[in-house]
Amino acid sequence: xxxxxxxxxxxxxxxxxxxxxxxxxxxxxxxxxxxxxxxxxxxxxxxxxxxxxxxxxxxxxxxxxxxxxxxxxxxxxxxxxxxxxxxxxxxxxxxxxxxxxxxxxxxxxxxxxxxxxxxxxxxxxxxxxxxxxxxxxxxxxxxxxxxxxxxxxxxxxxxxxxxxxxxxxxxxxxxxxxxxxxxxxxxxxxxxxxxxxxxxxxxxxxxxxxxxxxxxxxxxxxxxxxxxxxxxxxxxxxxxxxxxxxxxxxxxxxxxxxxxxxxxxxxxxxxxxxxxxxxxxxxxxxxxxxxxxxxxxxxxxxxxxxxxxxxxxxxxxxxxxxxxxxxxxxxxxxxxxxxxxxxxxxxxxxxxxxxxxxxxxxxxxxxxxxx
Amino acid sequence: xxxxxxxxxxxxxxxxxxxxxxxxxxxxxxxxxxxxxxxxxxxxxxxxxxxxxxxxxxxxxxxxxxxxxxxxxxxxxxxxxxxxxxxxxxxxxxxxxxxxxxxxxxxxxxxxxxxxxxxxxxxxxxxxxxxxxxxxxxxxxxxxxxxxxxxxxxxxxxxxxxxxxxxxxxxxxxxxxxxxxxxxx
Numbered sequence: 001x002x003x004x005x006x007x008x009x010x011x012x013x014x015x016x017x018x019x020x021x022x023x024x025x026x027x028x029x030x031x032x033x034x035x036x037x038x039x040x041x042x043x044x045x046x047x048x049x050x051x052x053x054x055x056x057x058x059x060x061x062x063x064x065x066x067x068x069x070x071x072x073x074x075x076x077x078x079x080x081x082x083x084x085x086x087x088x089x090x091x092x093x094x095x096x097x098x099x100x101x102x103x104x105x106x107x108x109x110x111x112x113x114x115x116x117x118x119x120x121x122x123x124x125x126x127x128x129x130x131x132x133x134x135x136x137x138x139x140x141x142x143x144x145x146x147x148x149x150x151x152x153x154x155x156x157x158x159x160x161x162x163x164x165x166x167x168x169x170x171x172x173x174x175x176x177x178x179x180x181x182x183x184x185x186x187x188x189x190x191x192x193x194x195x196x197x198x199x200x201x202x203x204x205x206x207x208x209x210x211x212x213x214x215x216x217x218x219x220x221x222x223x224x225x226x227x228x229x230x231x232x233x234x235x236x237x238x239x240x241x242x243x244x245x246x247x248x249x250x251x252x253x254x255x256x257x258x259x260x261x262x263x264x265x266x267x268x269x270x271x272x273x274x275x276x277x278x279x280x281x282x283x284x285x286x287x288x289x290x291x292x293x294x295x296x297x298x299x300x301x302x303x304x305x306x307x308x309x310x311x312x313x314x315x316x317x318x319x320x321x322x323x324x325x326x327x328x329x330x331x332x333x334x335x336x337x338x339x340x341x342x343x344x345x346x347x348x349x350x351x352x353x354x355x356x357x358x359x360x361x362x363x364x365x366x367x368x369x370x371x
Numbered sequence: 372x373x374x375x376x377x378x379x380x381x382x383x384x385x386x387x388x389x390x391x392x393x394x395x396x397x398x399x400x401x402x403x404x405x406x407x408x409x410x411x412x413x414x415x416x417x418x419x420x421x422x423x424x425x426x427x428x429x430x431x432x433x434x435x436x437x438x439x440x441x442x443x444x445x446x447x448x449x450x451x452x453x454x455x456x457x458x459x460x461x462x463x464x465x466x467x468x469x470x471x472x473x474x475x476x477x478x479x480x481x482x483x484x485x486x487x488x489x490x491x492x493x494x495x496x497x498x499x500x501x502x503x504x505x506x507x508x509x510x511x512x513x514x515x516x517x518x519x520x521x522x523x524x525x526x527x528x529x530x531x532x533x534x535x536x537x538x539x540x541x542x543x544x545x546x547x548x549x550x551x552x553x554x555x556x
Contacts, residue, residue: 053404054397058412333393 028140032124039324040274041086047328049082054332060085096263101168104260108167113261113268116160120275122153127282128208129316130292131302133309138292139208146207147199150283151192154238157276158184161240161247161257164269168260176256179339180247183237186346187244191234193354194227197361198287211291215301221288226357228288230350235280237346240273241327243334244342251336281323285316292316422507427490429508430483431530432523433501435537439471440527441502444478448494448503456487457494473542481523485511501535 015023045060052059060082068075068084078084100109126146130138143149158181165177199205201223202213214220221228237244248256258269285291292312293301337345382388403409413420422428435441449457460480462468469477494503508529513519521529 050401053401056400056404056409056411058404058410058414061414329397333390333397 024136025140028136028138029125032129032140033121036121036124036275036278037271039278039321040271041090043274043277043324043328044089044270045082045086046325047331048085050325050328051332054329063088090267093264093267098263098265101170101260103169105167105169108163109260110265112160112164112167113265113272114160115163116157116272117268117275119153119156119160120272120279123150123276123279124282126150126207127279127286128211128291129282130309130313132304133306133313137208138309138313142208143206145205147195147205147210147287150279151188151195154276154279155184155188157238157272160269160272164257164261165247168257170260172253172255172259173257176247176253176259180240180257183240183244183246183342183346186343187234187237187350190230190346190350190354191238193351193358194230194234195287196354196358197224197227200358200361200365207286207291211286211293214290215293215295218295219288219290224288224357224361226353228284230354230357231287232284233345233350235284236327236330237342239276239280239327241277242331243337245336246339246342277324277327278320281320281327282316284323285319289319291319422509426507426509427492427505429485429490429511429529430488430492430494430503430505431508431521432481432503432526433530433533434527436532436534437471437537438532439474440469440477441500441533442478442481443469443474443500443502444476444481445499447497447499451493451497453491453493454487454489456484456489458482458484471539473539478523481526483521483526485519485521486516500538501533504530504533506530 012020012023049059051057061080063082063085064075064079065084065087068079100106125140126143126149128137128139128142132138161180161184162177165173165175165180168174198210198220201220202210204210204213210220217223236242240247246256247253248258250256253259258266261269292315294315432440432442444459444461446459446461449459458480459478459482462476462479466479467477469475490505492505495505506529511519
């Protein structure tokens with residue numbers, strides 16, 4: 001710690017525990033938001049590349065800042081990989097004209113992208129993305145009601161979309177908004193129900209403790225596979241990804257709720273969709289796949305050294321990225337569900353299934369405790 | 372036509388066969404692109420098409436094997452050109468004569484506006500001298516509109532040589548032969 005100036009050290013050690021907590025939380029927030037944004041940027045690239053591979057194409061392979069071509073082997077390789085494409089995409093969004101169509105409801109029109117992005121960012125706050133580094137827990141807010149918080153925030157995401165549909169004063173966004181609200185409600189319920197067996201088994205709402213339980217007893221996907229399937233399908237619907245991308249449905253609704261948006265406001269919707277993917281993947285990893293733990297190499301208990309702490313974060317990221325790839329992959333596998341099929345699947349298939357699942361888990365736990 | 376729509380079986384209603392099928396198809400394609408490198412994309416400026424014979428690209432003027440301009444400024448192509456892309460300036464009475472004996476005349480200027488040209492090939496079809504051909508250039512680019520109006524010099528240099536019958540060369544012999552042509556009544 002010698003490289004830190006004396007004045008900063010004395011200021012840091014003079015802080016009250018609350019002050020230290022605030023400082024570290026701010027640091028963690030900055031890092032997590034930065035990392036999530038980075039993942040979002042590059043998942044757009046991943047989406048384009050993976051779709052290209054599945055469709056026998058090559059994908060983005062040209063964009064590069066001018067100096068890159070002077071790097072011998074690495075430069076062309078990275079360019080072909082499309083590493084610089086997200087930078088160009090982002091720049092394009094930033095320098096485009098921020099156009100507001102005539103006849104929109106101005107306040108809602110400006111509010112909607114913000115309302116879409118904020119919940120998407122907030123969900124990552126409770127997700128434990130690692131065990132410990134030094135004396136810091138690798139979670140921004142270790143809430144005792146972590147899951148409830150997530151569900152509360154996630155369901156807010158629909159307001160951004162509905163408001164966007166309403167504010168645009170145009171029929172296609174309106175349809176998108178209506179579809180989105182119907183879809184979100186029907187899948188929110190199955191999603192909530194699908195989690196209950198997990199809570200019955202673990203008995204805690206705190207995500208860190210759920211991970212702790214999984215480290216001790218094995219991953220929850222083994223105990224509640226039906227829950228996992230319902231949760232996964234519902235999270236596809238929640239994030240408006242194919243096969244449930246009815247709110248955007250390019251072929252029928254032009255662009256759905258974001259038809260009238262352009263430039264950075266459109267980019268915010270984009271950002272929200274991908275941030276939602278990140279947080280859904282993180283939730284799936286945390287709830288069903290043991291979070292930052294791995295059952296071998298001693299990675300299943302809280303880290304004591306910095307190296308192990310970083311390893312935990314990497315394990316978590318790797319698991320999360322796997323689910324991100326699944327999200328992207330699935331998009332090229334299925335045609336879009338029809339509206340009535342979607343409703344049917346949500347209300348008449350998954351909801352009863354989730355209820356039966358709860359009952360079955362409860363009975364199983366009761367029988368186990370009776371023995 | 373009446374399509375027979377069979378009701379789905381329970382197994383099909385589960386979506387599982389469709390999911391597995393989808394996984395297989397996408398994985399197969401990803402494998403063939405990533406590992407076997409069977410990509411359908413042709414990366415254009417580096418790789419180019421091999422054009423089929425008879426491809427109708429930009430029309431250029433051609434020279435014959437003795438390096439003389441074939442065009443005799445008859446202006447048929449100018450008249451037939453549907454988008455009016457060709458403009459020929461004939462030499463006029465006091466103008467420059469053709470660069471070879473027995474040829475009627477030669478255009479003083481021959482311009483094709485490549486922005487107007489629709490590559491229909493009428494000029495080639497109508498030309499009595501086989502002096503203009505649609506060739507294989509399809510990528511004509513320039514920084515301004517005026518650059519894309521090709522003049523005679525440019526058209527000739529791009530067109531190259533197209534050997535063929537040299538009408539003008541044998542004209543005198545032909546004329547003599549006609550005089551002695553045995554006409555029987």
